[in-house]
Amino acid sequence: MKAIVCSKFGTPDTLRYKEIENPLPNKCEVLITVKACSVNFPDTLIIQGKYQFRPEFPFSPGSDVAGIVEKVGENVKHFNVGDEVVGFIPFGGFAEKAIVKVKDCFPKPKGMSMVNASAFLLAYGTSYHALKDRAKLKEGETVLILGASGGVGLTALELAKLMGAKVIAAASTQDKLDLCKQYGADEVINYTEESLKDKVKELTNGKGVDVIYDPVGGHFSELALRAIAWKGRHLVIGFANGEIPKIPINLTLLKGASIVGVFWGAFVQKESKKSLKNIQQLLTWFVKGDLKPHIDRTYSLENALKALEDMMQRRVKGKIVIDMEL
Incomplete structure (x- = not known):
């Protein structure tokens, strides 16, 4: 699969768009085909080694993903191959496929585009x-x-x-x-x-x-x-x-x-029941039309480095998204 890869801490120009091996889910995870991944300010910090944690190299940035379930772990009961989902991951979203823990994965509401879905959770x-x-x-x-x-x-x-x-x-x-x-x-x-x-x-x-x-x-x-x-x-x-x-x-x-x-x-991990109620309320408001994400621009995966640079230079209003369909 294709991915944006960080092999050393630095600015966006140090990242590479390259072919890497497909990830495999464990028993409590799902593998999704990523359709969209939003760009968040922490993405610019994690590639520089300035975030609260430092992933092992190599890794891909990107935490807010939307896509289609491709494989499920043996303990996953409420998702099936083909389901459309949104998920939150610490990193790994700037790639054609990503692993999401089942507790951090949610059904995508009908009528919500993949781009909007990826710009929602975080x-x-x-x-x-x-x-x-x-x-x-x-x-x-x-x-x-x-x-x-x-x-x-x-x-x-x-x-x-x-x-x-x-x-x-x-x-x-x-x-x-x-x-x-x-x-x-x-x-x-x-x-x-x-x-x-x-x-x-x-x-x-x-x-x-x-x-x-x-x-x-x-x-x-x-x-x-x-x-x-x-x-x-x-x-x-x-x-x-x-x-x-x-x-x-x-x-x-x-x-x-x-x-x-x-x-x-940290709230999502430490107080998962409260977090789930919050997410359910937010999705309900979206379905009712009370919340409308503002998507400033979309970028192809290959052009994700430009997206990160725009975020770092504060040239963004609302959200920007990596759209895998571009």
């Missing part, structure tokens, strides 16, 4: 876990979303609105903010042109925001935290800015606020 799963389980978001609260036009940012925007919150979307360009408005943002902030802290204070009449959804990091994290409301929750999603912030911890004391870590991958 982004929406992360945002729903963040807002529901970690922030315990209440109807009527105000959420500030940094990097709001990105892959997880837009899903957080959709879900926060669906959960009854007011949303302030922050992004770096006007076209990104325009997209946020299309997805229901109540207010927008261009944080390259306006003071993030001052604008949040202005938009909330001095109260501050109840929840900060922060996949960006860098100096924006502290600026946002300085505009948090009493008993607010600052959700740490990731560091797309490339810098892990050093926060003056006295800010949490002054506001009675909490800094809350969000690691959806």
